[in-house]
Amino acid sequence: MTALEPLSTADFAAALYAHSERYWHNHPLHLRLHQGLLGEAELRSWIANRWYYQKWLPQKDAAVLANCPVPEVRRRWVRRILEQDGLAFGHGGNADWLALAEAAGLSVAEVVDERHVLPGVRFATDAYVQFARTRPWIEAVAASLTELFSPELMRERLGALHTHYSWIDPAGLRYFEQRPAVADADAAHAMELVTTYCTTRAQQDAAVAALSFKCDVLRAMLDAVEHTHLGASV
Amino acid sequence: MTALEPLSTADFAAALYAHSERYWHNHPLHLRLHQGLLGEAELRSWIANRWYYQKWLPQKDAAVLANCPVPEVRRRWVRRILEQDGLAFGHGGNADWLALAEAAGLSVAEVVDERHVLPGVRFATDAYVQFARTRPWIEAVAASLTELFSPELMRERLGALHTHYSWIDPAGLRYFEQRPAVADADAAHAMELVTTYCTTRAQQDAAVAALSFKCDVLRAMLDAVEHTHLGASV
Numbered sequence: 001m002t003a004l005e006p007l008s009t010a011d012f013a014a015a016l017y018a019h020s021e022r023y024w025h026n027h028p029l030h031l032r033l034h035q036g037l038l039g040e041a042e043l044r045s046w047i048a049n050r051w052y053y054q055k056w057l058p059q060k061d062a063a064v065l066a067n068c069p070v071p072e073v074r075r076r077w078v079r080r081i082l083e084q085d086g087l088a089f090g091h092g093g094n095a096d097w098l099a100l101a102e103a104a105g106l107s108v109a110e111v112v113d114e115r116h117v118l119p120g121v122r123f124a125t126d127a128y129v130q131f132a133r134t135r136p137w138i139e140a141v142a143a144s145l146t147e148l149f150s151p152e153l154m155r156e157r158l159g160a161l162h163t164h165y166s167w168i169d170p171a172g173l174r175y176f177e178q179r180p181a182v183a184d185a186d187a188a189h190a191m192e193l194v195t196t197y198c199t200t201r202a203q204q205d206a207a208v209a210a211l212s213f214k215c216d217v218l219r220a221m222l223d224a225v226e227h228t229h230l231g232a233s234v
Numbered sequence: 235m236t237a238l239e240p241l242s243t244a245d246f247a248a249a250l251y252a253h254s255e256r257y258w259h260n261h262p263l264h265l266r267l268h269q270g271l272l273g274e275a276e277l278r279s280w281i282a283n284r285w286y287y288q289k290w291l292p293q294k295d296a297a298v299l300a301n302c303p304v305p306e307v308r309r310r311w312v313r314r315i316l317e318q319d320g321l322a323f324g325h326g327g328n329a330d331w332l333a334l335a336e337a338a339g340l341s342v343a344e345v346v347d348e349r350h351v352l353p354g355v356r357f358a359t360d361a362y363v364q365f366a367r368t369r370p371w372i373e374a375v376a377a378s379l380t381e382l383f384s385p386e387l388m389r390e391r392l393g394a395l396h397t398h399y400s401w402i403d404p405a406g407l408r409y410f411e412q413r414p415a416v417a418d419a420d421a422a423h424a425m426e427l428v429t430t431y432c433t434t435r436a437q438q439d440a441a442v443a444a445l446s447f448k449c450d451v452l453r454a455m456l457d458a459v460e461h462t463h464l465g466a467s468v
Contacts (some may be wrong), residue, residue, distance in 0.1 A: 058299070066367065071319050071328065074292055078305055078319070081312055094305065102424035133300065208439050 004201040012195060012204050016145055019208075022215040023149040029226040034156060037134025040105065042229040043165065047101050048116035049225050053125045054097045054111075058084045060132045060140070067137040076189055077141075085181055093182075096175035103172020106163075120224025128217045135210070138197045142207035143214040145194065147187035151180035246368050246429060246438050250379055253442075256449040257383040258416065263460040268390060274339065276463040281335050282350035285440040287359045288331045289346075292318045294366045296373070301371040310423055311375075317416055326417075330409035332461025337406020338399075354458025362451045369444070372431045376441035377448040379428065381421035385414035 007015065024030060029046065032038055047156020059081040068074050101111045108220070110116065132140040158176040160167060198204045241249065258264060263280065266272055271279070295314040302308050320326020334346045344350065366374040392410040395402060432438045 055303075058305070059301070059303070062296045062299035062308070065315065066293050066300050069293070070290075071292070072316065072323065075319050075321070075323075078312065079243070079313055081299065081308065085309050087309070089306065089309075120377070 001045055006199060006201045007204050009195050012198070013191070013206075015204075015208050016142070016191070017148065019145075019215055020149050021185050021214065022148055022216070022219075023153075024215070025153045026223055027069040027222045027226075029222045030153070034160040034164075035156060035158065037167075039229075041226070044101075044104055045105050045116060046222075046225050047097075047104055048106060048111050048123040049118055049221065050099060051101065051111050052114060052117045054094050055130075056125055056129050058094070060129050062128065063132040064140045065138050067133075069138070073137075073193060080186060083186075093175060093179060095180060099173045100175050101154045102166075103169040118228060119226045121221045122225070124217045124220040125233055126222070128214065131210070131213065132190070136206075137176070138194065139174060139206050139210040140188050140201070140209055142194050142198070142210040144190050145187065145211050146214050146218060147183045148191065150187075154180045154183070169199065240433060240435045242436050243429050246441075247425070247430070247440050249427070249438070250376070250445055251382065251448055253379075254383050256446065256453075257380055257387075258452040258456055259383060259387045261453055261460075263455045263456045264387070268394040268398075270394065272399075274401070275464075276459070278335075278338055278340050279350060279463060280343050280456075281331075281338055281458050282340060282341070282353045283342065283455065284349045285335065285345050286330050286348060286355055287455060288318070288364075290359055292328070292364050296364050297366040298371050298374045301367075301374070307371075307427060312351070314420060317420075326396050327409060327413060330412060334402075334409050335405045337403040352458045352462060354461070355455045358454035358458070359450045360368060361437055362448065365444070370427060370440075373400055373440050373444040374435065375424050376428050376432070376444040378424050378446050380448050380452060381417045381424065384421075385417045388414045388417070434458065 006012075011138075029038075033043070033046065048083070058081045061077065065077055068077065075217050082092070084093040086095055098108050098111060102108060128143065131143060154176045158173060161176070162170060162175055194207050195233075198207045240246075263272075267277070267280065295311065295318070297313075299308050299311055302311065315325070323329075324363055332342050332345060336342060362377070365377060381418040387412045392407060395407055395410070396404060417446045428441050432441045
């Protein structure tokens, strides 16, 4: 039995991009969010639960660094940590997410103490962090490729929040204003890494599986939030 | 049986500083290095073996980040990675170490392919990286406190290299010119963290044990290098 031939870069990229269908842009919760159908309680729950995912991202990205022996890769990847944590208190993606929470009527205290975080959100996020800690670094990079699909979703969301949720102070929407350009650049770098470092068919298959796993993580988070609010009045 | 009372900050700091006696400044190999008694082969061996430790530092520090849930700690600690890896190719502490290797007559290729790295150096360094990956982040911070003692040693070394090893191009000594100020600042931050976050006696004891372990790591590296050259002509 011989090992399968590697896919061409084009076919490999196509196999990765095919996961756009499994991305969480079309999850019912996101569809209702963008249609203006979420009540205040469910929207706040979504924000507070997503915080749990956001807050782990710097540590997830540090786990990739910790496993990566290539200085030039680390030198670019470390910027993800700087972007999320910010260079000073109150700056960076995670501070922007907390500003969104406050603009939506949550206190920072009740978000960061995680009282609203659902077990399903915790389990899904923890699985992603554990994946980044324990799998080869390039698979964790591949898992990050959901960012290929996120900028369009975030730009759409920004419009929807302005249009349908005018009770949220627009000053709190900075995350969705800043993030798409960062995600575009980060995703391009991750795609370059995956296509460069996954040279065998086994590595390519592992990268595709990692992206599929990540889609499961994201959808499981929304499933958990939506389940809690099913039947609740909107 | 009651838990022991925490040490006062002064007593805790004293217990940490007491490890200056176990630091590798007084290892016979370092003493001979500073006295000008190393032959070219042993000096090159020391440089090539120390590279293995140096190259792991960014990943060791990323492991601390990956385990640390405190954004303000990560925001300062991430600078260690930037300092070692540099902001661009050819910059940073590790590039400076490779420049030292070249100035001492080694090729970059023979250093980075690790052909000269001794098993004992590998085992000691790997133990340190594993420690940072698996122990609480504050213990890995405590282990880094050997840097309390390193600036003085490096300043002395810079003079010794200029004086006794004039066959090394002084342009290659940048590591020892740049590093002491960085190490001073990094050690002050680490000391602040350890005295802030180790509040129970058990945590204080674990921090002291971590620093003791780290002294063992460093000395074991030099033992391995020295053992290989014992009896060789200098």
